[in-house]
Amino acid sequence: MNEQHVDVAIVGAGFAGLYATHRLRNLQGLSVQGFEAAPGPGGVWFWNRYPGARCDFESIHYSYTFDEALQREWRWSERYAAQPEILAYLEHVAERFDLRRSFRFDTRVTSAVWDDSTERWTVTTDDGNVTVARYFVNAAGAFSVFKANEFPGEADFRGTVIHTSRWPAEGIDLAGKRVAVIGTGSTGIQVSQTIAPQVAELTVFQRTANFACPLGNRPLSDEEFGEAVANYETRRVESRDSIAGAPYPRAVKSALMDSPEERRKVYDKYYQGGGFRMLASTYYDLIFNPEANATAADYIRDRIRERVKDPEVAELLCPTDHAYGTKRPPFEIDYYEMFNLPHVRLVDARATPIERITERGVATTDREFEFDVIVLATGFDVGAGALMRMGVVGRNGRTLTEHWADGQRAYIGMATHGFPNLFHINGPQSSATLFNNPLAIEDSVDFVGGLIAQADARGHTTAEVTEAAEERYNELVREVADATLFPTATSWYMGANIPGKPRTPMYLFTGAPMYRAICAEVEAMGYAGFSFDGGDTSLPN
Numbered sequence: 001m002n003e004q005h006v007d008v009a010i011v012g013a014g015f016a017g018l019y020a021t022h023r024l025r026n027l028q029g030l031s032v033q034g035f036e037a038a039p040g041p042g043g044v045w046f047w048n049r050y051p052g053a054r055c056d057f058e059s060i061h062y063s064y065t066f067d068e069a070l071q072r073e074w075r076w077s078e079r080y081a082a083q084p085e086i087l088a089y090l091e092h093v094a095e096r097f098d099l100r101r102s103f104r105f106d107t108r109v110t111s112a113v114w115d116d117s118t119e120r121w122t123v124t125t126d127d128g129n130v131t132v133a134r135y136f137v138n139a140a141g142a143f144s145v146f147k148a149n150e151f152p153g154e155a156d157f158r159g160t161v162i163h164t165s166r167w168p169a170e171g172i173d174l175a176g177k178r179v180a181v182i183g184t185g186s187t188g189i190q191v192s193q194t195i196a197p198q199v200a201e202l203t204v205f206q207r208t209a210n211f212a213c214p215l216g217n218r219p220l221s222d223e224e225f226g227e228a229v230a231n232y233e234t235r236r237v238e239s240r241d242s243i244a245g246a247p248y249p250r251a252v253k254s255a256l257m258d259s260p261e262e263r264r265k266v267y268d269k270y271y272q273g274g275g276f277r278m279l280a281s282t283y284y285d286l287i288f289n290p291e292a293n294a295t296a297a298d299y300i301r302d303r304i305r306e307r308v309k310d311p312e313v314a315e316l317l318c319p320t321d322h323a324y325g326t327k328r329p330p331f332e333i334d335y336y337e338m339f340n341l342p343h344v345r346l347v348d349a350r351a352t353p354i355e356r357i358t359e360r361g362v363a364t365t366d367r368e369f370e371f372d373v374i375v376l377a378t379g380f381d382v383g384a385g386a387l388m389r390m391g392v393v394g395r396n397g398r399t400l401t402e403h404w405a406d407g408q409r410a411y412i413g414m415a416t417h418g419f420p421n422l423f424h425i426n427g428p429q430s431s432a433t434l435f436n437n438p439l440a441i442e443d444s445v446d447f448v449g450g451l452i453a454q455a456d457a458r459g460h461t462t463a464e465v466t467e468a469a470e471e472r473y474n475e476l477v478r479e480v481a482d483a484t485l486f487p488t489a490t491s492w493y494m495g496a497n498i499p500g501k502p503r504t505p506m507y508l509f510t511g512a513p514m515y516r517a518i519c520a521e522v523e524a525m526g527y528a529g530f531s532f533d534g535g536d537t538s539l540p541n
């Protein structure tokens, strides 16, 4: 067994872990040891190699901002980048900033234990080594634990059954195969529309219909790219000041202030290829007011009915059980037209739920379907699911699982009481997971880097959020959620997609500007809410 001592241990080599390594090691001069379960960098973009995997934010926005030359030189080929291109980008970043050498790949953290006497984290990994660190940074991602064992009988199936986030790099030959896709979230929609032309039969199992709107992907022209590069400085500022973390026009009106004709024009403008603009740029009250929301929901249902020829199938594809935006809205290319193809069928997995996977296929409550391949697009234990599985033990032997028995909580999404010197990037109760992620990640990493620098400069050895600050922030998260329609839906936003997981708002539903303002205020007040060395609740200014 090897034991090494470093300033910071980082888990995860995705967007968050890579930037954290750059910032803390290259810019702040700290010693860093990173761990990554995958054989290479990329995080969520390493694992999600299923056909059609693509980002719903434009590449020129969904990318790092910290290095001027990087954003000028990396030429995105499409308006919305596909997974291979984003992975290549992250691999490039890892090389360019010499980050690989700080990571041990193919390595999982098996326990992380805080020692109050030494004020260190002892991080044990499955290669048998031990790393002792002053700080422990959770950059393990919000979507890294997929829902496993959702259906009994997986092992009985004679064909191939695979979760989308474990798609093999060499691909799966789907030509001429009878394929099932279970799940109609962002992933299920992307994979279905992409494989439909290749397969002999495609059967989509839908439990909840979704409000999917057109993505509007196309090649990124030289002109568009040139314009982006020329204006990066202002665009990035605008992004950080926008609800979605991308420079989309800000909705300033209530949907109820416009006439039906005026509304139709607004929705027409943003439906067609606008991505998240449909939510962020149309009307500000869609997410607060059921009546306003219904105008957008009705509009999208009408478009679905126009695009799907069979009226029964169209009706089944129209969401009726939740308000628009209260489940993460997916984006699509030709998902609805796909159901006009003779070899594609839709199964109502709410009316006739899936009971099990059998030797030959899928058994619902009323029949058995035969398949060669079953694709599980059933989602993730979203939030700090990965950290929960790492055996994290804080002050006084209290485990993170115990502390979060009633729901994952983290002050400003970054710190948890009883777990000193542990910081989450993209953590539970941040807004970060809900807006353009690379920018959110940079902001959180910079906050954590700043806090560590301050503590070091003043000779403090521990930083821990107080119980009172964590509780007050938790109340804020709940109050904000209660002011919105989010709690009315069964979604991962509410932790409600995992049986037995406490139903509680997983995020601060404010969007980027307010979340960023809260973090800035905490920092400006000398890291208010944090106790340093168990003393005063903030550093003296």
Ligand code: NA7
Pocket (backbone or CB within 6 Å): 143, 150, 182, 183, 184, 185, 186, 187, 188, 205, 206, 207, 208, 328, 349, 354, 377, 378, 379, 380, 492, 497
């Ligand atoms: P999601 O958004 O959680 O979607 C999972 C889908 O799988 C959703 O349609 C679920 O239906 C369905 N599902 C889950 N369990 C079952 C069972 N038992 N039976 C039938 N259908 C089921 O995950 P995604 O991977 O699509 O997206 C995750 C995020 O990745 C996405 O939001 C982006 O941020 C990127 P349900 O709605 O629960 O009825």
